[in-house]
Amino acid sequence: MAEVSINQARKFYGTFEAVKGIDVDVADGEFVVLVGPSGCGKSTLLRMIAGLEDVSGGEIAIAKTVVNDLPPKDRGIAMVFQNYALYPHMSVRANMSYSLRLKRVPKPEINERVNRAAAILGLDDLLDRHPKQLSGGQRQRVAMGRAIVREPKVFLFDEPLSNLDAALRVQMRSEIKALHQRLGTTIIYVTHDQVEAMTMADKIVVMRDGEIEQIGEPLDLYDHPANRFVAGFIGSPAMNFMQGTVDDGVFRTSDGVEMARVGSSEATTLGVRPEHLALSDEGVPLTVEMIEPTGAETQVAGKIGSQPIVGVFRERISAWPGDMLHVRLDHEHVHLFDPGGLRVARSRSSAD
């Protein structure tokens, strides 16, 4: 039983409001990812949950206990940091057992818990080494081991993979996910990398400027972004946005290029993901500026009218900069936004 509920949490630094009244409910055993650009308040929120930052307003409860005034050690949490934060003068075993030794847990039990955590993470052979003798991935695994040993109610991860190289990041990503499935403990995970968020989360909280933009399951955010920010943040390469107006149920760009039938709407922005463009013999004309083949797919950057657009196609395309391609917009996957950036529902009639 370790749900986390955050109720109108606020954080002020002087007069600057870093976290502006946030509500999040995390169910027991859920993997929640806080994601957003740097400076959006996600790390601050995590540190408030951990007890490393005071809560300026609102309430944070872990397992139904309000923890606002509890010190970090009494909150039943364990945290993994971006830069590992291992104790440099202690061996791996000492690093992992530090919290238990402070709590005066009997030695046999300490050994058992450390050995069990080491086995889970494949650290058995490294227990007598010091942090400086470990690689980045191993260090982060030790940091996770230090967290596991405490048997917390909630794991907090603060960008744990950002210091690792790309290949290792993918590997550790699946390890953390497997760990979650194995332990079933609630996890709150902060990252600025939307790919990490998409692949790991049960639920994603997208934040910007101290406020929540949208909460939802990964695919939900991908398919139905609540606003232009979420639409642009989730998905890689990012969604294309075309400025224009709706006339007679047809969205035309500001250059007058006819994009798609959308029904009557107030929309001034049309969003379409690169992967939802399809090549066709006739359709929207696209001037090619750059082609990047990756083998599995081909990424085309170009312009529709004067507005930039990126498309990702399964086909192999032989075209040169300056060539003209024709694309069709996948009708189901066109997103519309009003001048304020909020999602505009398409009228039923045009959806079919």
Added chain:
Amino acid sequence: MSSDNRPSAGVPIGAVGKHAVLIFFTALSIVPVLMILVNSFKSRRAIFSDPVAFPGPETFSLIGYHTVFVRSNFMDYYVNSLTVTVVSLVLILILATMIAFALAEYEFTGNKLLAMFFLLGIILPVRLGSVSMLQLMVSLKLVNTLAALICVYTAMGMPLAVFILTQFMRQVPREIKDAARIDGANEYRVFLLTLPTIRPAIATVAILTMIPVWNDLWFPLILAPAPETQTVTLGAASFLGQFLSDWNAVLAALSLSAGPILALYLIFSRQFLSGLTAGAVK
């Protein structure tokens, strides 16, 4: 500078120049020490007739060392100096690391002011307060005790130590302290955890504060000149008289006095090993 990247046959001019300068300054600091050491093993006549010569079979003499050990309480001075230096050093390091941790870690009203206060101690020469210090020691009945010297030296070493250590404490990654707090460490344990990461800084401070204490003549002279509390420097100075100076004894005492400080220096400089914090954070 310009020769660094240029491939050239033989030795580049720039390197020669650099080495010449380095050798010059090395000689400047080593030669006097060497002269002291060399002359301390010579007879009085030989010291004056040929100061730069090495002791030969004719001129070799241990008379200086004999005077130092037999005719004065040099071993007592030694013990006094060591006691004062080591106790002051330990006090300075304990107090300064704790102050530095507080100044770097906690936000409280007057934090900046307190830091400035310690900075002031670096700027103002401590000897300006000699008279009032003597009055204070008289009232405290601490004159002619080693405790008087320890108090003064601890206070004297504190500003620089606090200043340097605060800068280093600020650089200790916040995450290590956070991790320790989450692991259940109280503030004393968090403090203790930061110490290994700033070990090189502590060693630097130790060396910087220890040498002036060991070499000081002023405060032993005014606060503790009694025979039983004399330090090595004061002991050595007593061989220098207004009309007659026992140069053999002075040189021998000076040579001997360098020993312990050299040993302490070697102990602390071993702590400069780089990469001590490697592995803690990225």
